[in-house]
Amino acid sequence: xxxxxxxxxxxxxxxxxxxxxxxxxxxxxxxxxxxxxxxxxxxxxxxxxxxxxxxxxxxxxxxxxxxxxxxxx
Numbered sequence: 001x002x003x004x005x006x007x008x009x010x011x012x013x014x015x016x017x018x019x020x021x022x023x024x025x026x027x028x029x030x031x032x033x034x035x036x037x038x039x040x041x042x043x044x045x046x047x048x049x050x051x052x053x054x055x056x057x058x059x060x061x062x063x064x065x066x067x068x069x070x071x072x073x
Contacts, residue, residue: 006021007023007024007027010023010024011024011027022047025043025047026040026043026044026047029043
């Protein structure tokens with residue numbers, strides 16, 4: 001979890017675009033002098049879609065755990 005949003009270290013260490021992390025890859029889509037908002041939005045959707053699918057599949061367990069933790073006594 002500590003490395004999930006790591007940005008600076010992979011930016012310094014990685015030089016091959018095929019090994020970029022999600023955050024570095026999305027920043028790479030911005031470009032230096034040109035910014036294609038549709039490309040960045042598509043990359044963001046592709047990066048977030050597996051998390052949304054995972055949450056949709058496991059939401060009953062998530063909310064059951066939240067409900068059990070909220071019961072007092």
